[in-house]
Amino acid sequence: MEKKRILIDCDTGTDDAIAIVAALYAPDLQVEAITTVTGNVSVKYTSENTLNLVRHLGFDIPVAVGAWGPLKLHTDMCYAEATHGKAGLGDVKLPKSTDSFSSKNAVELIYEKAVELNGELEIVAVGPLTNIAIALLLHPELKNLVKHLWIMGGAVYGGNVTPTAEFNIWCDPEAARMVLRSEIPCTLVGLDVTTKAVLDRDDIRKMRGLETKAGDFVADILEFMDRRRLEGGEDLLMHDALALAAAACPECLKYKDYYVDVECEGTYTYGHTEMDIWEESGHEANVSVAVGIDLPMFKKWLGDTIACSKL
Ligand code: RIB
Ligand code: CA
Numbered sequence: 001m002e003k004k005r006i007l008i009d010c011d012t013g014t015d016d017a018i019a020i021v022a023a024l025y026a027p028d029l030q031v032e033a034i035t036t037v038t039g040n041v042s043v044k045y046t047s048e049n050t051l052n053l054v055r056h057l058g059f060d061i062p063v064a065v066g067a068w069g070p071l072k073l074h075t076d077m078c079y080a081e082a083t084h085g086k087a088g089l090g091d092v093k094l095p096k097s098t099d100s101f102s103s104k105n106a107v108e109l110i111y112e113k114a115v116e117l118n119g120e121l122e123i124v125a126v127g128p129l130t131n132i133a134i135a136l137l138l139h140p141e142l143k144n145l146v147k148h149l150w151i152m153g154g155a156v157y158g159g160n161v162t163p164t165a166e167f168n169i170w171c172d173p174e175a176a177r178m179v180l181r182s183e184i185p186c187t188l189v190g191l192d193v194t195t196k197a198v199l200d201r202d203d204i205r206k207m208r209g210l211e212t213k214a215g216d217f218v219a220d221i222l223e224f225m226d227r228r229r230l231e232g233g234e235d236l237l238m239h240d241a242l243a244l245a246a247a248a249c250p251e252c253l254k255y256k257d258y259y260v261d262v263e264c265e266g267t268y269t270y271g272h273t274e275m276d277i278w279e280e281s282g283h284e285a286n287v288s289v290a291v292g293i294d295l296p297m298f299k300k301w302l303g304d305t306i307a308c309s310k311l
Contacts, residue, residue, distance in 0.1 A: 003030040004122050004247055007113050009066070009106070010240070011039025011127030011168075012049040013084040014092075014221050018302075019126055019240035020050065021214050024059055025308040026248045031059070032121065033113050035106035037066040039127040039171055040080045041088035046127070047101060049088050055097035057214055058311065066106025067130040070172035074270070078128060078171030080161075083234055090224030092217070106131040107138060114145035121145065124247055125179075126152040126240035128168050133175035136182050143182045151179075152243035154260070154273030155191035156289065162271065166191050169262060170271030177262040186287050188260060189246050190273065193253060193293040194239040201226065203236075206303055214309035241302055246290060249301040254292030257285035 006029055010016040023031050034054065036047040043065060051063045070078065085091065102109055110131060114121045123146055125132060132149070136142050153168040153176065161167045169176045180186065199222060207219040225236040245252045259276040261283075263269045275289060 001028060003028055005030045005032050005117055005120050006122045006124050006247065007032055007110060008034045009037060009123060009125045009127060009131050010034065010046065010050065011037050011041070012046045012053070013040030013080070013088050014090055014225060015238055015240045016040070016126050017049065017053055017089060017221055018218055018238060019244045020053060021057070021218055022241050022302055022305045023124070023244055024054070024057060025214065026305050027308065028248050031061050032117070033062045033064065033109050035064045035066050035109055035131055037106065037127045037131050038068050039078055039168065040084040041086065042079070043068045045088045049094070051099060051101060052094040052097045053217070055099050056094050056217070062102040062109060064102035064104050064106045064109035067134065070128060070130055071133060071174040078167070080167060083228070090221065090228070092220045092224055107135045110135045111139045111142060114142055119145055120147055122148045122150065122247060124150045124244055126243050128171035129175040129179045130172045133172070133178040136178060143184050146184045149179065149184050149186040150243055150247045151186060151188050152194065152240050153190060154188055156275050156277065156291065158191060159272070160191055164269045165271030166273070169273055173262045173264045173271040177264055180260055180262060180287060187246050187255065187290065188287050189243040189253070189290045193290045194237060194242050196293050196295060197238040197242040197298060199236040199238060199299070203299065203303065207306065210307055210309065212309040213311055214306055218306055238302065242293070242298060245298055245301055249298070252294050252298040252301055253290040255288045256291045258287055258289050259283040259285050260287040260289065
């Protein structure tokens with residue numbers, strides 16, 4: 001099967017980092033570029049974390065720096081330092097790369113790759129959607145050049161940053177609305193399934209047992225997540241790796257087509273992904289929404305994929 005040629009847009013953070021490692025070794029994916037955005041931590045750290053990780057694992061993939069903030073500043077900043085630590089990778093340290101970021105910014109690299117691949121580029125977006133929205137604003141023809149958008153974001157029910165909003169969407173609802181209205185074919189992997197994508201100490205042992213740089217890095221991140229859990233923090237949730245799995249292992253999830261829009265005004269609902277599950281809106285469905293997960297299949301896919309790392 002032809003490899004999917006993907007660009008990852010991320011706010012590297014702990015779970016983004018695991019998704020990036022999986023993408024680098026997934027047999028069915030070709031990572032063409034990675035772009036970064038402020039989200040879990042500032043774009044300074046999300047960019048450094050991404051470049052250091054990719055070069056540490058020996059990949060010469062361009063990493064381009066993106067937006068430092070949302071289209072509309074609505075909060076001090078969308079940081080989730082409590083979950084990911086001040087620098088974004090918990091207490092895990094990576095060798096500092098001496099390489100440079102791409103000479104292009106994230107928006108320019110997204111557009112350049114979309115034109116270069118002439119309709120074959122797929123984007124895995126696992127942070128706030130600011131870069132993609134700006135790329136669409138500057139290059140409206142992008143909607144005809146991106147084959148598919150795989151987004152970690154939103155939820156049919158609930159939220160993790162407010163009772164009604166998921167973090168990536170809440171950081172930049174205006175950008176999310178623009179992206180979901182862009183007519184680019186889109187799959188949304190939200191909290192309904194990512195909160196079930198939980199790893200445990202057995203998975204940590206398996207990663208450590210690979211005795212590879214990738215396995216050890218993932219085990220280090222998972223160990224940090226486990227300490228965070230023991231201190232009352234989030235579980236070992238693979239939000240972003242599950243969104244990547246939708247692209248590389250679609251059978252790990254079940255999907256329903258819904259019309260989805262984003263609340264950009266509400267006092268209590270700002271950043272909410274409004275999903276027309278009863279088809280009342282009169283709008284055609286615009287998003288394939290993940291509504292079910294085969295957890296054993298996902299965990300096997302993730303473990304087998306990272307086991308492809310040999311060094
Ligand atoms: O709500 C979870 C999402 O927010 C994940 O992408 C995580 O990395 C954070 O960005
Ligand atoms: Ca993320």
